[in-house]
Amino acid sequence: MPETILNILILEDSATDAELMLHTLRKEGLNVSAHVTMTRQGYVAALNDEIDLILSDYNLPQYDALQALEHLNALGYDIPFILVSGTIGDQRAVEIIRRGATDYLLKSRMPKLGQVVKRALQERHILHEKQQVEEQLHLERDLLHNVIDGLEMQVMITDRDFNIQVLNWQAQKLVPVGQSATEMTCYQLTRGFDSPCSEHGMECPIETALAKNRATKVQQNYQDENGENVSVEKTATLLRNRQDDVTGIFLTCRDISENMRQKEDIAYKEMQLEQILHYDTLTGLPQRDFFFDLLHSHMVGCQKNNRTLALLYLDLDRFKNINDTLGHTVGDQVLQEVAQRLQNNIRITDNLSRMSGDEFLITLDPADNLSEVTQLAQKFLSVISVPMKIEHHRFHLTASIGISLFPGDATSPEKLLSCADSAMYRAKESGRDAFRFYKPHMNEKAQGLLWLETELRLAIEQEQLELHYQPQYDLNTGQLVGMEALVRWNHPEKGMIPPGEFIPQAEETSLIIPLGEWVLNTACRQIAAWHAMGISPIRMAVNISAVQFYRIDLAQMVAKLLDHYGLPATLLELEITESVLMDDVEAAAETMNKLTAMGIQLSIDDFGTGYSSLSYLKRFPISTLKIDRSFINDVTINEQDAAIALSIISLAGHMGIEVLAEGVETVEQLSFLQRHACQYGQGYLFNRPLPAKDIERQLKTAHLPECLQ
Template sequence: MKLTGSRVYWVSTAVAVAFMLYGLFFYVSQQNLLKNITIAKLASARVHADEQAQAETARLRGHAASLSSTIAKITASQLENSQAFNVLKDGMASTLGPFMDYPEISAIEITDKDNRPYVSMWKSGGGIAFRVGYAIPPAFREKYRFVVRSPSVSGGQVQGYVAVYVDDQAISEQTTKMKDSLRTDAQTEIATLRDHFRRSLVTQLIVLLFGIVFAFFSSQAIARSYRIIDAHRRELRAFNLQLEHKVRERTDALQAAVCENQQINDELRASQKELLLSIDALRSKDEDLRHLAFHDTLTGLPNRALLIDRMEQSIAVAIRQTERRAIMFIDLDRFKSINDSLGHDAGDALLRKSAARLLSTLRATDTAARIGGDEFVVLLNDVDTPDSYASIAQNLIDVLSLPLEVMGRTVQVSASIGIACFPDDANTAVELMKHADLAMYEAKSAGGETYRFFEPAMTGALMQKLQLESELRHAIDHNELQLYYQPKISLDSNELSGVEALVRWRHPVRGIVSPMDFIPLAEATGLIVRLGDWVLEEACRQSAKWRARGLGRIKIAVNISARQMQQGDLVERICELTRQYGVPPSDLEVELTESVVMANLQESARIFTSLRQIGTVIAMDDFGTGYSSLANLRRLPIDVLKIDRSFVTNADRDGNDAEIIKTIIALAQTLKLAVVAEGVETEAQAAFLKGCGCTTAQGYLYSKPQPAARFERWLLQSASGAVSQVAASAQGCEPEPRSGLRAG
């Protein structure tokens, strides 16, 4: 077909239109593509910016929580010790300061476990405010509401809390800046694409000729855009890594500083504790030594050294002010009996309670001291007249005589008090003590439970007593003692049923020394144990001698003291002596007073049981003068009750004594015990006792105590029917003091 101009024109026009339409279509498609790319880029940039902002916000808040925990660990030991915290509060500022460099941290607050503020630090006016003992201002709390709070734990205990206030506004601004940066990058990229599109628009219009070139340049432009984005991503990642590295380096440095600070704190705390312990130990040791040097370890009262010092000071004041002073020397009556029968623990408890009663009775200006054993001394200041001393002494006796509960038992002691006055009786502390001691012995000699003022004549009496003690020791060692024997007669058959051995002292100068003089002295000095052992051995020796002479078996009653009971070897000693002299233990009768037996009922029952097993007869002496009961008697394995002479003397004339004797005999018959009446001196008394059912009598009606040789003659006379004659001759004799191992 031949082309014509018009055809060419139309073809050209058509081709041109086609090319124009194609170009228009291509332009429109490119515009749509550019628009879609722009929308996609913006959406991708927005999503990426949001993700980056959320991640950054979470990372910063987690970092704030990590810093809060780190600070809590740093300050835990300082919160544990408020004193150490106050000392190191300046160091606390330097410790917390580096944490304030982080832009997301606006404040740090440290409180104790009760939420009381210790340290507060916050950003204010371009600087950092630091306060000790103050909380963060309320306005600041309202502004920054996001708080990370961590407990500060030391030794397993919460010592306090650390609160880190996070700056949400700073995080938001940082996030906004990041979003704007990413949006700007995206817009820059889009502008670059548009610029490339405009520059390549001509090329696009002649795409028919240069389509490949246009596609090539377009792909290059797109690739370049993506490379730019990747470059930005790599730069951002490198920045994040660098930031994390710096944070890690700063954290490691802070951790090292915390460890060093903790080590220094531990060393300081250990040194402080060691120093305090050393000081406390030295102070305690010094106080203990001083207390031990001047106080009694049992009662806590001043001892002799401190008492003498206070007495000398008091005397010096009395001399300057022309005043009077008094010393009271106190000895507890019957303490030795309780201590021997109940044991030393009971004795110690009794002394402690007696000391407490002394302190509660005296004035604050007076001094009470224990100088040994059961002896106390009281220093009285500012008392005017001897009548006042007497009133105080009587008050002390009344208080000390009240019953006491000791180790589950009710016991009762009394007190003997000697009084010496300054300046009447002596001018020195030592002389006053000596004279008060003499007066106390005088009170004790008067029967106890009373007081005596010192008199010059007492000095001679003390020397006599010391001399008597020395001579008694000599008498025991050199056999100056002698046993007298008083028969016990059966009221039914009027025959001898036994004898009681009573010790006598034949002094080479003094003659016969009364048992009332040397028995209490032996008990006070402890010689009673040796004396009692001598009596027991001499009785066994005499029993064997009588058997050898053909006088038959004569039961000998021997008195046993509380000290011998306390020794714990009484049964073994009796077995040893009876074997040594060939005497049956049944030929011995052991007598103990009612008060000694009842003082330690369980121990007495144990010893009595052992004595019964070897055949020894057991008698309770002076029955009716103590505090035994029917229940106690039933528990004791005894054989004989001895009625005290105080009831027998007036029994035939006094209705009360008669009723007491009848009651005792009825009690003995109920318990199947034999009864011995002591101190029978008249036929009327013997007849009354026999009528009441008493089986045995002992007294001057039949015979006074007499030496062994004289008793043998009496025994021979009584065997020939002359007991009544001997009794008649004995009635005209003066009563002689009787004693086994007791005064009476």
């Protein structure tokens, strides 16, 4: 690349001195282009050009440096101004610096000019960067305040001592005239108390949340000034920094004395979406992705301070029997009780997460004392084994725990989890109700994964893979609007191997690259084949893994495929998960902008299950959010799932983003989605994923599912 040219304006009546300045700067390695003048007219005219730096003598025949500096300031130009002059006295030098000059150099010290110029340019660069950061912070603060002010409930953020930091407009109405909210506490503002609610016979949500170290919801009942009974539901959510320290409390106050619970729940969930999606809705514990962020932070700290960390993988023994015999409602209550028991017994420096189902993860930091790790593991087994009574049922649970150590067993979160998982299975094999430390010879599962990897390589080479297609429908008109391509593996000996078994293994190896290319190529070829049959063009959605997204030139590969099959880009939609976008925001934005510039649509798959962030919805060119099936399964019977689904629909609607619900399996779910303006859906209620030949028959006959007719 050509070297950057530094455009300099020199106010100097001595041609010799001006030439000496240029010579000195070029000797310092600066590529300079200069305009030399000694008059006001020449100075003013030169300012119309792109000037990077001004060097000025103090006294000129008809002009001086102070006048030049005042003219520059009047125009509002941000150009470094350096006085290069003979001896003018300290008082004059201080005065010109006070008026805005960047620096001052005596001509007798001309060899130092290059250093002075470089320093001035560097300071200006740093200042510009700081201004950009401050502007971004202001924008983000404005966005936060706008979102909070959009809620029709009282919302405030306090510190740990109840002092108010932020109020939304609803809560601002409570502030007495002449008082400042930031000089008040939450109990003064909402109840007029001079001490926390707990000292007035009411449970304080902030105190309870801090004591339990998790989000807390309480109900307060009292009489207002008119003697009317009022019930208020208050929810306190702990705000944490990356070190998991509580830095504040997000407090909402909701009047539930009127029959408006559902409407206000939706509004509350919309505001809390980014916070809630980091936590498991059943137990209140961090979800997997958030837990892995915490685990990574712990590992960085341990490596820096030469500490040992232990990861415990806890799995309840035979928990499936409870769900199968007593139902998921009882099973959920059991999981809540287990989560509470574990939460009550971890140390303040440790973290607890619900991995999935009946699996929990615990980080012990520090874990330098293996005797203490052993004692804690046994303690967890003991508290779980204490009989529990739920809905007249008495349970005696046991668990199996696998333990891996950082850095001894692994140096990455994924490997550390794999080691703990292997140790947990060894604990189950030893009779359950036990814990085991990971040992290198625990390779049974690893050998199985190795077999899977080997066979998958052959599957790609020998064309054992095939695509099935699941239609996507407009829930209002019943129109077929698209297909999702889903890969299937028909193993010659094992039969159909579920994607959940081989996709993760492919993502851990380089196999996801050829597998992903095969899926994209096959999907594009199928679109072209249907078009050749006279079938109306239809959009095809294809899942893209993180490895594909970052390790290859995805946009270039897609462009070649579309050109090869003669397809318009509008017929292809790429599905990306939330976590993929957050791995490298800048690279993700660049790739997505390339794809959308071609006309390709982008959707977020399984929205709500990963590292959700409202900021990326406005930053990335996203056309569709796909509500994860985990929220649709119980959307008609679980208020929390319904609230999250409705929050996603509402959020997308306000941002001009389309919404598609995955896993629609019942008419009741369909009716719920239609009532609440969800545009699109897919699921077994309409069609199972089918091979191309079976889908073709429906495309040719334009057959609509009965539930959409």
